[in-house]
Amino acid sequence: MSGPSIGKTPLHIQIFIAMIIGALIGAGLRFGLTDTARDSTAVVWLAAILTGMGKLFISLLKMVIVPLVGSSIVVGVASIGDSKNLGRLGIKTLGFYTLTSLLAITIGLATSNIIAPGNGVEIALEGAKAVDPSKLSTPGSPFEIILRMVPTNPVAALADMDMLGIIFFSLIFGVTLTTMPDEHRDRLLNFINSLFETMMKMTGAIIALAPFGVVGLVFRAIYEIEDPSFFSALGAYFMTILIGVSLHLFVVLPIVLYLFTRKNPLVHFAHMRNALLTAFSTSSSSATLPVTMECVEEQAGVNNKISSFVLPLGATVNMDGTALYECAGVLFIAQVMGADLSFTQQMLVVVTALLASIGAAGIPSAGLVMIFIVLDAVGLKGEQVGIIVGSMLAIDRPLDMLRTATNVFSDSVGAVIIAHSEGEVEPKT
Ligand code: ASP
Helix, strand or coil: CCCCCCCCCCHHHHHHHHHHHHHHHHHHHHHCCCHHHHCCHHHHHHHHHHHHHHHHHHHHHHHHHHHHHHHHHHHHHHHHHHCCCCHHHHHHHHHHHHHHHHHHHHHHHHHHHHHCCCCCCCCCCCCCCCCCHHHCCCCCCHHHHHHHHCCCCHHHHHHCCCHHHHHHHHHHHHHHHHCCCHHHHHHHHHHHHHHHHHHHHHHHHHHHCHHHHHHHHHHHHHHHCCCCHHHHHHHHHHHHHHHHHHHHHHHHHHHHHHHHHCCCHHHHHHHCHHHHHHHHHHCCHHHHHHHHHHHHHHHCCECHHHHHHHHHHHHHHCCHHHHHHHHHHHHHHHHHCCCCCCHHHHHHHHHHHHHHHHHCCCCCCHHHHHHHHHHHHHCCCCHHHHHHHHHHHHCHHHHHHHHHHHHHHHHHHHHHHHHHHCCCECCCC
16 A cells, blocks of 8 residues: 555555656746746745645645544554453553654754754745744753643543544553443444444545645745744754664664574575565555564564464554654754754653654555644644655655665564563574
8 A cells, every 4th residue: 555646556656746847846836937927926925825725735734634543543542452361462562663763753853953954944935934032932841741641621622633632542541441241332432433444535635635735835835934944953953763664674684683582684684585675665664564474474484372462462552763753853843943842852752752653554655644643742833844744745655665664674573572571482592
C-alpha cells in the first residue's frame, strides 16, 4: 500500500510534481510580474484560490485527528487482551516499546538542539498574526505535564481537541476494555475497530489530496515568505531528521539488540531485509506487518506465540522513527517561529511526541498529521504553522520512508528481545 492516490501515478511523485508547480507559480507571480500586474484582480484571485487550497488541506488533516487517534489507541491497546495470560508479556512489551521510543525522542531532542535547523529564520507573512512566544503553554513543572494529561471531562476533551486528555483517556479505556468479559469487550471493540478502519480509509483519502494542498502551501511559502533563508532552513531540517533517524536505526537499536540478546545486529538486519524494503517502499508499517511477521518468525526464529502478539501491537503503538520526528519537527517549527522553548516546554514536547507516536496510525504521512497534536500542546498555532507544516509535507516522503523502516525494525528488535527473554527463539539465530 503506497496510500491511495488519484490516478495511477504514485502519490509521492504527484506530491513532488505539485511542489514544483506550486514553486513555479509562486516564483512566477512574485518575481515575474510588475507591482501593478500583481495587484490585478486575476492575480489576486489566483493567489487567494491557491492559498485557500492549502488551508483547506490542513483543515481536512486536522478534521480526522480526534477520531483517528482515539480509535487507533483503543484498538492498539485492547489487542493486548486478545489472548489470555498476556499480563507479563504485555507489560514487558509496552515497557520495551516505551524505552526505545524515549531513546528515539532523546536523539531527536539532541540533534534539533545541536543543529538548530530553524534558528535565525523569519517568516513574516502578510496578514498572518505572529506568534507571541510568551503565550506558549508553559507547564510549571514536569508533574504539571502529567496533571494536564488527565481530562476532568473526557467529552469536553473531545470537543476541545485536547489531545493529551484524549490520548490519556483512550489509553486507560483500552486497558480497561481488555479486562472486561468477552461479551462487553467484543461488542465495544468491534465497534471501535470499525471506526478505526473507517478513519484510516478517510485519512488515506485526504492524504491522496495532498498534491492539491501542496501546490497551495508551497505556492504561498514561495510567494509570501520574505526571508529566503527559510528554504535553506528546510534543507537543514531534512538533514536533522535524516541524521537523527539514521542514528537510531543504525546505532541505537542495534546496540539495544546486542545488549539484551548478544545477537549480531548485522545478521538481524539481513533477516529483516524484506520487511525493511517493504516498509521503505510503502511508508506504511501496517501494510508491512505481514512481511514483518514472516521475517521475524521464519528468518529470526521467533515463536509465533510471541510475534503474533508483539508485532501487531508494535505496528500500532511502537513508532520510534515517528516519535523522533514529532519531537524534532516541532522544535524546528518553534525555532522558525522564534519561540525559544524552555526546559519544561521541551519536556512537554517529549511527552506529547511519545503519545503522538503511540496514537499515529501505520499509514503514509500519519506522522505529519500527528504533529499538530504536539504543536497544540505547546500552544504553537496560527497560519505560519500551517505554512511551515505544508513545506515540511512537500519534502516528507523520503523521511517517511526512513521513519517507517525504523518503526518496523524497532518492532522486530522488540519481538526478538521479548522472545529471547521468554526462551522462545530458535537457536538457529
Ligand atoms: N508512515 C509511518 C508508518 O506507517 C508513520 C509516519 O508517518 O510516521 O509507520
